[in-house]
Amino acid sequence: MRKATITDIAKELNLTPSTVSRALNGSSLVKQETKEAVEAKAKDMGYVRNVMASNLRKGVAQTVGIIVPRINRQFFSNVISGAESVLNDAGYNVLICQTEERYEKEVYAIDTLLWNQVAGILISHSIETSDTSHLSKALNSNVRLVQFDRVFYNIPDVKVVNDNYHGAYTATKHLIDNGYTRIGTLAGYMTSAQYRERLEGYKRALLDAGMEVDERLIFKDTIIRETGYARAKEALDLGCDAMYSAGDFSALGAMQAAKEKGLKIPDDFGIVGTANENFTELMTPSMSSISLKPYQMGKAAAQAFLNDDGSNPDSMITIEMELMKRESSNRHKESK
Amino acid sequence: MRKATITDIAKELNLTPSTVSRALNGSSLVKQETKEAVEAKAKDMGYVRNVMASNLRKGVAQTVGIIVPRINRQFFSNVISGAESVLNDAGYNVLICQTEERYEKEVYAIDTLLWNQVAGILISHSIETSDTSHLSKALNSNVRLVQFDRVFYNIPDVKVVNDNYHGAYTATKHLIDNGYTRIGTLAGYMTSAQYRERLEGYKRALLDAGMEVDERLIFKDTIIRETGYARAKEALDLGCDAMYSAGDFSALGAMQAAKEKGLKIPDDFGIVGTANENFTELMTPSMSSISLKPYQMGKAAAQAFLNDDGSNPDSMITIEMELMKRESSNRHKESK
DNA sequence: AAATTCAATGCAAACGTTTGAAATTTTTTC
DNA sequence: GAAAAAATTTCAAACGTTTGCATTGAATTT
Numbered sequence: 104m105r106k107a108t109i110t111d112i113a114k115e116l117n118l119t120p121s122t123v124s125r126a127l128n129g130s131s132l133v134k135q136e137t138k139e140a141v142e143a144k145a146k147d148m149g150y151v152r153n154v155m156a157s158n159l160r161k162g163v164a165q166t167v168g169i170i171v172p173r174i175n176r177q178f179f180s181n182v183i184s185g186a187e188s189v190l191n192d193a194g195y196n197v198l199i200c201q202t203e204e205r206y207e208k209e210v211y212a213i214d215t216l217l218w219n220q221v222a223g224i225l226i227s228h229s230i231e232t233s234d235t236s237h238l239s240k241a242l243n244s245n246v247r248l249v250q251f252d253r254v255f256y257n258i259p260d261v262k263v264v265n266d267n268y269h270g271a272y273t274a275t276k277h278l279i280d281n282g283y284t285r286i287g288t289l290a291g292y293m294t295s296a297q298y299r300e301r302l303e304g305y306k307r308a309l310l311d312a313g314m315e316v317d318e319r320l321i322f323k324d325t326i327i328r329e330t331g332y333a334r335a336k337e338a339l340d341l342g343c344d345a346m347y348s349a350g351d352f353s354a355l356g357a358m359q360a361a362k363e364k365g366l367k368i369p370d371d372f373g374i375v376g377t378a379n380e381n382f383t384e385l386m387t388p389s390m391s392s393i394s395l396k397p398y399q400m401g402k403a404a405a406q407a408f409l410n411d412d413g414s415n416p417d418s419m420i421t422i423e424m425e426l427m428k429r430e431s432s433n434r435h436k437e438s439k
Numbered sequence: 440m441r442k443a444t445i446t447d448i449a450k451e452l453n454l455t456p457s458t459v460s461r462a463l464n465g466s467s468l469v470k471q472e473t474k475e476a477v478e479a480k481a482k483d484m485g486y487v488r489n490v491m492a493s494n495l496r497k498g499v500a501q502t503v504g505i506i507v508p509r510i511n512r513q514f515f516s517n518v519i520s521g522a523e524s525v526l527n528d529a530g531y532n533v534l535i536c537q538t539e540e541r542y543e544k545e546v547y548a549i550d551t552l553l554w555n556q557v558a559g560i561l562i563s564h565s566i567e568t569s570d571t572s573h574l575s576k577a578l579n580s581n582v583r584l585v586q587f588d589r590v591f592y593n594i595p596d597v598k599v600v601n602d603n604y605h606g607a608y609t610a611t612k613h614l615i616d617n618g619y620t621r622i623g624t625l626a627g628y629m630t631s632a633q634y635r636e637r638l639e640g641y642k643r644a645l646l647d648a649g650m651e652v653d654e655r656l657i658f659k660d661t662i663i664r665e666t667g668y669a670r671a672k673e674a675l676d677l678g679c680d681a682m683y684s685a686g687d688f689s690a691l692g693a694m695q696a697a698k699e700k701g702l703k704i705p706d707d708f709g710i711v712g713t714a715n716e717n718f719t720e721l722m723t724p725s726m727s728s729i730s731l732k733p734y735q736m737g738k739a740a741a742q743a744f745l746n747d748d749g750s751n752p753d754s755m756i757t758i759e760m761e762l763m764k765r766e767s768s769n770r771h772k773e774s775k
Numbered sequence: 776a777a778a779t780t781c782a783a784t785g786c787a788a789a790c791g792t793t794t795g796a797a798a799t800t801t802t803t804t805c
Numbered sequence: 806g807a808a809a810a811a812a813t814t815t816c817a818a819a820c821g822t823t824t825g826c827a828t829t830g831a832a833t834t835t
Binding site for chain 1: 812813814815816817819820821822
Binding site: 444456457460464488491492493495497 | 820821822823824
């Protein structure tokens, strides 16, 4: 059974496709009576609009592409979720591509989206990506580009990023306020801007409090549990009594190291992680962490796309991070 | 600057769109030399194929829709991930819709996908969904339908589900093998087939081991931490020394209850959860859990779509579950 | 050298919709 | 009741691609 088209409907009602099309799109040019007749007949015939044809005629699809390294990461799936809610409300469909952290797949994703005539692309780059020529391809078409989280600053588009600097600052200050005096950091890798920014926030917080920055307590090679554990041990030997970790997994390792040394958390050792992974609040003791706001970031990125009229090609939106104070750092429960 | 089309390329090379089209699609009808010229010129002119036009002409899109309750659930995002990997390799794009557990949005999602002329729909239903008329709309079109995880058995299509029965059976047997003798269960809600199946597996394991099923140790109203905690307390008062929980969060609550009672885990109390949420392996003690295999389920669902030639309208694929043995239940470490 | 094959390309219609301009019908105005 | 204005509908072209069939020219056979 062939699918019904507007032409079929038109024939049935002795109208032309034009009128049927307009009726279905709620045009004010068509009589109320006709509209109702068309709608009834459409329903009756099980008509479903052919978006391909419609978009082809209109020249652009009501579709936005989102490119992420991995969709099954809590962070990215929440970004997508947020973006989708905004975009769906605005009448857009969402096409999702994952790059699995590979440059090659990122390039292919851009191509795919361009083939599909998307109206916009929201992208967070793969780790491998260093060259940006594939982005120019997108910019040269008339798609609106928004980068989020992992962005390149040399691209003239809208960027949405986490406020890493202030997040780390707040976390470190929180430790200081709780009376810790030798505060180290598991800083992540310096190849990534977000870790560099977090380190800056950490340092600034110490300096603002009149404390000195001890380079021996700054570890620039840890993001996973195992290395966090190892580096924390070193730090503890140097008299460190608290750490700000740029990642939750390394923070987990640090907690383990402190426990093994027989230190009480938070009394003898305090720790704040980053990302607010969902295990952080489920542990005992629960772990303080600076929460990223992926859902909000997704919404912001989508909104940026919707607002993008080309008038402001190069702008930046920062999403604040929120300190989740939990047991691992709250020494002064009464003071809070 | 207007986008280049095959007609533009044709003009430049004194060819016709037909030949250019064929060249770009690698048809054997066109001379190697011409192919190369076309490809070079296409690249040169920054040509990107218009999928809308192509699909319109071909009558069907190389696109598959996936409908899930929520994309930011570890389980579903992994299903999507798995499905996408298979579908992308087969040359399909993936359109993702989330229903946010609402029936209305599920209906709308189906409509959207039909408008987009998708070749297939992979769906896991929202909690609210009880009526299936929206699915018939899809079945009446020529889209291939695959249900996964949360399925309706009265729909003639391919279904992919977890092997809940055997998973629960294995988990319970594992507890028995570790010498626990009064094993209860946090069974989840009986409105859902998956929880009913898990309960059956639990019972069967007990019976097979010659143990009796004590209805007082079966709790049919818990899936979250808080209720898990409360029910486990009741169970402990009844002399329960181990539990199989149909969810990890209620299992977490149960662990907490046991700890509070001063019981040692796993020596005095054993527990196995379900779903293998990522916090389970990060806790101390780490929690045993039956792992769902969402990625594999996604791959299976996608594969089912690809294989669906209409010859076997009503079939079922079960995805095995895997017991992750961890500290919370492994009393006999040496016996392992 | 004519007839036959074959490879390569061109022609033209089609996919289903939208939209500006033209045509028709209805309503309003004088 | 004719002219003007407004409301509604039709006409026809377009969006960019694909594809069955026709055509061309070259290579091969007779």
